[in-house]
Amino acid sequence: MIKFHGSNKLKTAVFISGTGSNFKNLVKFSNSKISPIEITFLISNNSKAKGLIYARGKKIKQKIFKFKNKIKDENMILNQLNKENIKLICLAGFMVILSKNFIKKFKGKILNIHPSLLPKFKGLNTHKRAIENNEKFSGCTVHLVTSKLDSGKIILQKKVKISKNDNPKTLAKKILKQEHILYPKAIKKIFSNL
Ligand code: GAR
Numbered sequence: 213m214i215k216f217h218g219s220n221k222l223k224t225a226v227f228i229s230g231t232g233s234n235f236k237n238l239v240k241f242s243n244s245k246i247s248p249i250e251i252t253f254l255i256s257n258n259s260k261a262k263g264l265i266y267a268r269g270k271k272i273k274q275k276i277f278k279f280k281n282k283i284k285d286e287n288m289i290l291n292q293l294n295k296e297n298i299k300l301i302c303l304a305g306f307m308v309i310l311s312k313n314f315i316k317k318f319k320g321k322i323l324n325i326h327p328s329l330l331p332k333f334k335g336l337n338t339h340k341r342a343i344e345n346n347e348k349f350s351g352c353t354v355h356l357v358t359s360k361l362d363s364g365k366i367i368l369q370k371k372v373k374i375s376k377n378d379n380p381k382t383l384a385k386k387i388l389k390q391e392h393i394l395y396p397k398a399i400k401k402i403f404s405n406l
Contacts (some may be wrong), residue, residue, distance in 0.1 A: 221250035222403075225298045225327035227306040228256050232263020234325060234391055236302035239270055241396035248403035253296050255289060257308050279308050286314045293318075303357065304395070322357035323402075324396050327387050329369055330355060334362035339380040339387070344391040350383060351375055352391045368398040 224234045224242070235254065242251045254274040267274045269326075277285040277290060301324040303324040315322060326339040331351040342350040351371040356364035370390045374383060 215245045222299045223248040226298040226302045228263045228288035229307040235263045237392040313356040324357050326353045370394045
């Protein structure tokens with residue numbers, strides 16, 4: 213197994229909008245010797261995102277962009293990412309749709325975690341829709357980001373059983389637990405050919 217040290221880990225930025233439990237989990241993973249990535253930058257579109265507090269404690273650089281002017285903010289982010297030598301972006305509960313131009317600049321280097329078994333239930337309210345559709349299973353997917361929403365190449369998926377008593381909240385909780393396992397696993401998979 214290849215061991216990655218500070219100097220040869222890929223500098224990675226995480227983008228969040230809210231709680232940031234995936235972010236926190238990725239930071240923990242990135243601190244392990246087997247992680248090919250090092251999280252050095254956090255971007256949020258929400259100044260109240262809880263993940264910002266965690267990042268401060270871990271001394272991870274952070275910036276807030278409110279995306280009121282998307283083109284302007286995306287250009288500033290691109291400059292910042294270049295300056296920080298960021299080579300990979302992990303979207304983790306980031307609720308802004310990035311522009312085609314932005315995605316092109318980081319082609320093949322943006323990952324996202326989505327709380328459904330893609331291609332089923334792209335977009336929002338995945339858990340509610342899965343339950344209403346009487347699905348037996350839902351789950352989560354790590355995929356590459358392309359300009360088509362939630363449609364890029366799938367890296368890994370994890371199935372989660374929907375039980376009769378599940379509501380969107382309980383299902384979200386069950387799936388989030390699996391997301392925390394899946395995201396690091398997917399990152400390891402991408403780099404396993406090194
Ligand atoms: C996660 O369930 C993630 O899959 C979802 O938001 C949640 C964020 O939780 N992402 C999306 O819905 C993206 N379309 P977290 O802030 O605790 O990581």
